[in-house]
Amino acid sequence: MSNKELYKKTLCFSIHKLFIDLITLAVVAGLATAGFLIMDKVNSMGMLGMVIGLFVGIVIAAFVGHFISYAIKAGQIAMMTYGIAENKLPDNVYKEGKKVVKERFATVAALFAVTKVIKAIFNQIGRGITALGNAIGGENGGAVGSAISSAIQTIVSYMCDCCLGWVFFRKDTSSAKATLEGAVLFFKHGKSFAKNVGRIFGMGLASLVLVGGPFFGIAYLIFQTMPNFFAKLASELAELSTRENIEIHELLTNPTTLMLIIAAVIGLIIWAFIHSNFIRPFVLVGVLRNFMESGMKDIPSESSFAELDQKSPKFAALRKSLKE
Numbered sequence: 001m002s003n004k005e006l007y008k009k010t011l012c013f014s015i016h017k018l019f020i021d022l023i024t025l026a027v028v029a030g031l032a033t034a035g036f037l038i039m040d041k042v043n044s045m046g047m048l049g050m051v052i053g054l055f056v057g058i059v060i061a062a063f064v065g066h067f068i069s070y071a072i073k074a075g076q077i078a079m080m081t082y083g084i085a086e087n088k089l090p091d092n093v094y095k096e097g098k099k100v101v102k103e104r105f106a107t108v109a110a111l112f113a114v115t116k117v118i119k120a121i122f123n124q125i126g127r128g129i130t131a132l133g134n135a136i137g138g139e140n141g142g143a144v145g146s147a148i149s150s151a152i153q154t155i156v157s158y159m160c161d162c163c164l165g166w167v168f169f170r171k172d173t174s175s176a177k178a179t180l181e182g183a184v185l186f187f188k189h190g191k192s193f194a195k196n197v198g199r200i201f202g203m204g205l206a207s208l209v210l211v212g213g214p215f216f217g218i219a220y221l222i223f224q225t226m227p228n229f230f231a232k233l234a235s236e237l238a239e240l241s242t243r244e245n246i247e248i249h250e251l252l253t254n255p256t257t258l259m260l261i262i263a264a265v266i267g268l269i270i271w272a273f274i275h276s277n278f279i280r281p282f283v284l285v286g287v288l289r290n291f292m293e294s295g296m297k298d299i300p301s302e303s304s305f306a307e308l309d310q311k312s313p314k315f316a317a318l319r320k321s322l323k324e
Contacts, residue, residue: 003285006083010281012094013076017069018277024064025269028057040232047236074101074111074164080285081165084292104168104175114175118163119156120314121183158200159186161284162291169292180319183308184300185291196287207279208271216267223259230255230262 001009031053039049075097082100083089090096105111163182170178223230234255241248251257309316 001083001087003289006080006285007282009089009093010076010079013072013097014277014281017072018273020064020069021273024061028061031057071101076281077161077165078168080288081168081292084289085169100168104171114167114179115164117314117318118160118179121312154200155197158284158287162288165288165292166295176318180305180315181300183315184304185295187308196290199286200283203279203283207275211274212267212271215270216263219266220260220263223263230259234258
């Protein structure tokens with residue numbers, strides 16, 4: 001199966017996840033707006049009400065993301081992995097994806113436990129590379145390290161997904177050992193993944209401009225029809241800064257710049273939803289294929305695990321636990 005075919009046939013997961021994400025976003029926005037309107041009417045402290053509503057909404061969003069959205073994403077990764085390994089997909093891809101996730105991880109908590117270990121391993125190694133950037137950057141070491149860190153975090157997120165795909169592929173091996181194998185694969189075959197880096201960042205930048213830009217413009221045009229609301233909101237922020245002695249940037253107390261900032265935030269949020277659900281999976285298929293094909297040709301042995309012990313204490317601890 002080609003990457004395009006795999007992407008199209010697993011797109012059902014993206015649609016389901018986007019639907020969940022949009023409902024969650026609507027709940028967060030609704031709670032924040034309701035909090036503002038209610039508190040503003042009761043005691044003219046709408047800003048405080050908006051913060052309370054936003055906090056409650058974020059808690060709900062975190063719960064949904066933890067227990068629902070990620071499980072859907074894991075199903076998509078499982079089916080992409082299956083398609084790469086078997087060169088075919090089952091008739092009901094979405095149903096089979098959910099089944100595979102449930103069979104491999106009895107609960108979502110177990111899925112997250114493995115994912116947490118994967119992220120910890122890659123992040124530890126990534127921090128080591130960032131520190132090297134700081135060291136060689138001289139006076140500009142901080143900027144070099146920061147740039148490297150941002151790039152590494154993006155790559156790490158893809159490697160975590162690839163490693164999770166490997167865990168699904170190695171269904172007859174414990175998830176802990178498969179996690180170790182996935183980490184080793186990245187460093188044994190790093191050159192084969194390097195060619196995807198340009199695609200990862202290029203597609204990300206292109207989607208930010210082509211998707212985030214128009215939604216920023218649309219939001220700003222809509223906000224221009226609501227000058228009184230933004231004047232009130234800016235005034236609330238200015239009063240909150242004075243009353244509570246909280247440092248709030250002057251841009252947020254100016255209705256015009258506040259309007260631009262909120263429009264930009266909305267553009268970024270919508271871009272993040274569309275990019276993560278539709279653009280990122282398209283990029284992931286290619287990255288995952290390189291990862292899986294390299295791994296299937298050269299499955300890591302126990303002796304190769306020692307190579308990463310010094311680079312990641314998390315890796316060494318997991319490896320040690322398997323021996324006990």
